[in-house]
Amino acid sequence: MSIKVEDYYAPDTFKRMKAFADTQETPFVVIDTQMIAQAYDDLRAGFEFAKVYYAVKANPAVEIIDLLRDKGSNFDIASIYELDKVMGQGVTPDRISYGNTIKKARDVRYFYEKGVRLYATDSEADLRNIAKAAPGSKVYVRILTDGSTSADWPLSRKFGCNPDMALDLLILAKQLGLVPYGVSFHVGSQQRDIDVWDSAIAKVKVIFDRLKTEDGITLQMINMGGGFPANYIQRTNSLETYAQEIIRFLKEDFGDDLPEIILEPGRSLIANAGVLVSEVVLVARKSRTSVERWVYTDVGKFSGLIETTDESIKFPVWTEKKGEDEEVVIAGPTCDSADIMYENYKYGLPLNLASGDRLYWFSTGAYTTSYSAVEFNGFPPLKSFYL
Numbered sequence: 001m002s003i004k005v006e007d008y009y010a011p012d013t014f015k016r017m018k019a020f021a022d023t024q025e026t027p028f029v030v031i032d033t034q035m036i037a038q039a040y041d042d043l044r045a046g047f048e049f050a051k052v053y054y055a056v057k058a059n060p061a062v063e064i065i066d067l068l069r070d071k072g073s074n075f076d077i078a079s080i081y082e083l084d085k086v087m088g089q090g091v092t093p094d095r096i097s098y099g100n101t102i103k104k105a106r107d108v109r110y111f112y113e114k115g116v117r118l119y120a121t122d123s124e125a126d127l128r129n130i131a132k133a134a135p136g137s138k139v140y141v142r143i144l145t146d147g148s149t150s151a152d153w154p155l156s157r158k159f160g161c162n163p164d165m166a167l168d169l170l171i172l173a174k175q176l177g178l179v180p181y182g183v184s185f186h187v188g189s190q191q192r193d194i195d196v197w198d199s200a201i202a203k204v205k206v207i208f209d210r211l212k213t214e215d216g217i218t219l220q221m222i223n224m225g226g227g228f229p230a231n232y233i234q235r236t237n238s239l240e241t242y243a244q245e246i247i248r249f250l251k252e253d254f255g256d257d258l259p260e261i262i263l264e265p266g267r268s269l270i271a272n273a274g275v276l277v278s279e280v281v282l283v284a285r286k287s288r289t290s291v292e293r294w295v296y297t298d299v300g301k302f303s304g305l306i307e308t309t310d311e312s313i314k315f316p317v318w319t320e321k322k323g324e325d326e327e328v329v330i331a332g333p334t335c336d337s338a339d340i341m342y343e344n345y346k347y348g349l350p351l352n353l354a355s356g357d358r359l360y361w362f363s364t365g366a367y368t369t370s371y372s373a374v375e376f377n378g379f380p381p382l383k384s385f386y387l
């Protein structure tokens with residue numbers, strides 16, 4: 001396996017990131033905000049009619065919130081803390097959706113008092129909380145989808161309900177004085193199978209039709225969540241292809257008269273813009289005759305690379321060292337044997353790699369800083385810099 005910079009970054013961009021990286025001590029992530037701006041523009045160009053709600057959990061840095069605020073983005077928020085942060089950057093509540101279906105009644109009240117009027121739900125208990133704490137608000141119901149085998153980081157099972165239950169909840173929402181506004185789904189993060197959107201949209205269509213004919217309720221919105229791809233080792237279709245296909249699925253089911261469409265990208269907007277820079281702590285072998293080398297780096301599962309769990313996300317790892325590649329196990333610096341990033345999937349790194357050499361983990365702008373532990377083994381949280 002040999003990773004080429006040009007498959008991931010424009011030469012000028014990488015040069016700029018590398019020049020900055022050379023001035024800092026590892027580990028850290030350097031993020032090029034121009035790449036985020038470009039990714040946002042590309043998404044808007046692909047889905048001209050859609051409203052974008054950035055999933056803040058992917059990377060909650062104020063630099064990113066400010067950039068997307070100025071570009072007119074809306075925000076998908078999961079907690080009162082994210083809410084305070086985003087509103088603290090001057091985002092108004094009409095641009096915010098409370099997208100977490102798991103929330104305390106008092107947190108719903110907090111959102112309501114701050115002016116938020118758009119809520120996700122997937123259970124009766126939560127819906128009743130919303131009716132009480134956020135009266136008259138718009139609600140959308142999240143349905144279960146089955147994209148877990150083709151998504152590298154599935155978000156299934158825990159969230160969403162069966163479509164029949166979604167019907168019940170939307171009818172109940174109306175009875176409780178809320179606005180039954182729409183349906184949402186998330187096909188799983190880093191979803192490599194575009195066809196999964198087809199079956200999800202078909203399920204939504206059934207809900208729209210049944211509510212209209214049987215209950216006189218006209219839904220107005222489809223929230224298609226995230227799932228759009230970043231550039232990792234396993235290549236995906238281009239975002240353009242995703243957009244073309246998904247729009248075709250929408251038009252097949254809804255014709256030209258589309259309801260309001262919401263997208264909630266996290267990974268696809270941010271991931272590609274980041275390079276995580278780490279240093280090799282040690283290279284070791286486990287026996288006199290072992291051919292397999294262990295490469296221990298100063299970043300690991302607890303300092304930003306939790307998505308390597310089960311080797312789910314395979315980040316491209318690049319080094320300046322030239323030389324013959326040989327298979328390695330890559331592991332982090334902590335005293336926890338779970339802190340091994342790649343063992344089964346064979347990464348190759350040059351035989352002359354040694355302590356002090358740097359490793360560059362590409363496409364690490366999303367779900368790294370926000371997942372980093374606070375003080376495990378005393379290691380500080382992952383630093384990040386925004387160019």
Ligand SMILES: *Cc1c(COP(=O)(O)O)cnc(C)c1O
Nearest residue numbers: 055099189226227264265266267
């Ligand atoms: C995490 C999350 C997203 C973002 O998903 P990506 O695959 O990173 O784009 C969007 N919506 C909801 C509700 C989420 O929980």
